[in-house]
Amino acid sequence: MAGRDVHIPVMLDEAVEGLAVRENGRYLDGTFGRGGHATAILARLSAEGRLFLMDRDPTAIAVAETGLATDPRVSLRHDNFATMGEWSALHDGGLDGILLDLGVSSPQLDDASRGFSFMADAPLDMRMDTTRGISAADFLRDAEEAEIADVLWTFGEERFSRRIAKTIVERRATAPITRTGELVALVTSCGVRREPGKNPATRTFQALRIRVNEELSSVETALAAALELLNPGGRLSVISFHSLEDRMVKQFIRSHEGRVQGSRRAPPKEAPPARLKPVGKAIFASDAEVAANPRSRSAVLRVAEKLA
Known part of the structure; x- marks a missing residue:
């Protein structure tokens, strides 16, 4: 199952089970991708149920437009999931579940022309939404x-960050860095050492992708919006792929559990009202899934339920 536009949904059963889908409920898949999770949710809905789909990638939207979005129960929006709070249709009745599958999708990685992967030489773009924003090449050209x-x-979390940044600035004074192959060669020339089997540019590519797509700020905004959109008893199901994302999700859930936040040396504080409760512990991909889909190796699923 390799090749362009193939996407194996990670922890499909676990993520959808976490939503506790009700057949007449209202659900949002904020990261449609190629529709693996969305298809499973829609299969559990009756004629009265509603499924809302979002994705910032125009290619994913095109796939949805000729597929799931033709179902009368489905509504589609081309936008970053961080803007879910601006979608008026979601406020009319709220939501009973929200699914977010964070990070880059397999079709984006496998399409060399998108510039996400260091495995093939391609334009250094990395934008999830190719209709707006600056590319990774633009950032490296202009940033201090x-x-x-x-x-x-x-x-x-690149410990050679200063060395790499210095080399980038020196190199761009001669010629701009516009291709993935050029960036890989540049990072390699800095003497960057990685674990056996890992490309020296792995962390550089991750960092640039997160910056270009404003991924962490998008997650922060989306989590806050999700809490307001969820109906009491509604579920939030989030799949993260690196520690920065997972830490944000974990801390967000904890901050709304009604715990007292503060130091033991400070005067005692009154606990805020609890608005979320975690559903079980963090879930990781099974050995069988990792064997079938190595990209699930770093995935972490967290589920929370909104309280009344």
Whole structure:
């Protein structure tokens, strides 16, 4: 099952089970991708149920338009899931479940022309939404050395961030860095060491992708909007693929559990009202799933339920 536009949904059963789908409920898949999770949700809905789909990738939207979006129970919107709070249709009746499958999809990685992968030489783009925003090449052309280093350290946890940033700025003074192959060669030339089997540019590519697509700020905004849109008893099911995302999701759920936040040395505080409760513990892909789909190796699923 390799090739362009093939996407194996990660933890399909677990993520959809976490939503506890009711047949006449209202659900949002904020990351349609190629529709694996959405198809499973729709199969559980009656004629009275509603499924709302979002994706920022115009290619994913095109797939939805000729597929699931032809179902009268489905509504589609081309936008970042961070804007879910601006979709008026979601406020009319609220939502009984929201699914977010974070990160980059397999079709995006496998399409070399998108510039997400260091496995093939291609234009250095990395935008999930190719209709707006700046590309990774644009960022590397215009950003100050300190900003590049900060992005690599913060979003890629790249310990060679300053060395790489310095080399990028030196290199672009001669010629712009516009292709993935050029960036891989540049990072490799910096003497970056990775675990056996890992490309030296792995963390650099992750960091640039997160920065170009504003992924972490989008997650932060989306989580806050999801809490307001969910009806009491509604479920939030989020699949993360790296520790930065998962930490945000975990801390968001914890911050709304009604726990007292503060220091033992400070005066005692009154616990805020509880608005969310975690449903079970974090779930990881099974050994069988990882064997069938290695990209699920780093996935973490967290589910929470909105309280009355």
